[in-house]
């Protein structure tokens with residue numbers, strides 16, 4: 161291995177990151193070129209995904225209906241910039257990835273037959289599960305054992321070989337069969353209990369079918385995607401995500417030191433055009 165996990169963990173800590181994981185490039189053998197990091201860095205050996213927790217207080221105002229705060233799904237560019245610089249200082253090429261709405265791409269000209277159109281957009285949630293950080297929940301949001309939905313994600317690719325994590329086993333956090341609090345928690349009925357299958361490396365997982373039109377008019381805490389007006393909104397603070405925070409904390413699946421429960425009264429909510 162070119163860089164030890166101990167060294168990588170030390171670099172992550174120096175940048176104030178709460179989690180870091182490595183996905184093996186093997187998980188990308190069957191990913192289409194349009195979404196594959198190998199289209200960006202053909203000699204990439206490791207896909208690195210990292211996360212920073214979002215304070216629970218960011219969600220409490222929306223939960224009470226008193227104050228709206230945006231909780232960012234993705235980290236700003238700085239940690240990626242500094243992490244890439246650390247890799248380069250140690251002799252290894254590393255490329256930052258800025259996640260933006262997948263629906264925004266492709267919007268350029270294919271320069272050569274057989275090549276993907278710009279821009280190639282690797283799926284950060286897929287990478288995060290392959291890197292062992294957590295799992296894509298039934299609500300379609302990324303869940304970790306430490307923070308549930310409360311983290312922002314970032315990603316870089318590098319030519320350095322680093323010992324990879326095992327992909328996170330689906331179902332360890334999200335009990336799809338018996339929970340569905342997110343489905344019941346959406347006042348607009350935009351998240352269906354009907355499962356849709358998707359592939360995460362060798363695992364076939366299920367997520368709830370979502371009505372994009374209803375979500376794009378969500379009045380229950382979602383924020384528009386600032387990278388593309390027609391893309392699905394940021395749902396981190398929406399009712400479907402807050403129901404998940406409450407159920408994961410109350411069931412003990414997410415261990416916290418908080419002295420009071422997240423949900424302290426019946427959740428408010430409006431049907432899409434009722435507010």
Ligand code: SF4
Pocket residue numbers: 345346347348349350351374375376378379380381382395398399400401
């Ligand atoms: S974003 Fe809003 S409308 Fe969409 S599933 Fe979540 S709560 Fe429902």
Ligand code: SF4
Pocket residue numbers: 297298299300333334335336339340341342343403404407408
């Ligand atoms: S609310 Fe329950 S079913 Fe929905 S994503 Fe969270 S843990 Fe999974």
